[in-house]
Amino acid sequence: MNCQESPELLALYCDGELGALRAASVERHLHACTACATRHDAFLGLRADIRENVVYHTAPPGLRRRVSSPEDHVLRRSAILAGAAMGCAATVLALVLASVTIDYRETSSVRHQAVARHVDATLADRLVAVASEDRHTVKPWLTARLDFAPPVKDLAGEGFALVGARVDALDGRDVAALVYRYRDHRIGVFVRPRDGRDTEPELLAERGFNVVQVRRGRMEWWVVSDLNAPQLRDFAAALARDG
């Protein structure tokens, strides 16, 4: 590979747009050429900075509610709606803000632990103690080792392949830690029994990971991954869905 064309090729390479052969040739070149390796590092550094630091704006609950029953709302005249919508959004924001403040201490600590446990397990290469894509293998394995029966879902049809599971701990209690894979992304899922009302998937972030918390039917899921926020939220919603 020639350095003259490398900036363009390098971008194609970093964006995953090259075929295997050309990607391999770029990789060989990166080992040999310090200047291009530095460019490559800068490129990945910028991407990591963007993905870790730049806020992913999720749809406000008020907007989600308004567009979720389209016949009733969306098709009405937008001028009327815009005014009402903004007032409504402000109220929702105030409510959310209040509950976030109350829950924040507890939530942030568990979120912190969930990310730390996921990172530790990834680095130590011990994400799973039982490796299987069959939930009929994983679920009994977990149930035998825990004092509750964690739901284990097969979401391969939606692109999320089960990799396996281990027993881990959150907040001083043994929990089920499931691992799924989506393309190149690993997804850590912590499941524990939890009283309290059901919640919609809530998106949080920590140390560059996206984290989604959701509660349903006396279970709570903490989902941790470098996968993008909307897909991770969809995944968490699918995990907590009935059936």
Place this chain on the structure above:
Amino acid sequence: MSGPSPSSRFAEIVLPHLDAGYNFARWLTRSRPDAEDVVQEACARALRYIAGFHGESGRAWFLAIVRNAAYDWLERNRSGELSDEASIEDVADESATPEAIVIRRAEGRMLAQAIAALPVGYREVLILRELEELSYKEIARVADIPVGTVMSRLARARALLMRSPYLHPIDERVAGGGT
């Protein structure tokens, strides 16, 4: 035989991508209430056109509609921005939303401002690639430009960002290389 109703198809095809649509609209308009209006308008259009949607990526399809709604909105309200030179001072100082309070770091704010200050044509390809993780082909479809233009705009957007004060140290290292 009649198929599923437009509203159930809407729920199935569009709603899963509401966050993506809102994030995109937010980065295009750089304002929370405006992004809400744009997404609401985009949802109304999506519902109207949903019978014509067949098979391809629902995400790219909806993002293209959000983009059109956002551009219509920009044309009506801030037509200056569409004529390329977005001024840096124009960036709205966004009040922090709850999720932002949790996530935001000091560097993140600076980087976000640097991105918000990019001309909209560069900003949109960057957001679609780095935050939505779309392929060049999907970006081309959403932004209605050829793949070659996606590549050149991405390169330009990245170069502008790397030159922003936030990334100066890296920029100097890179500028020294190149044999």
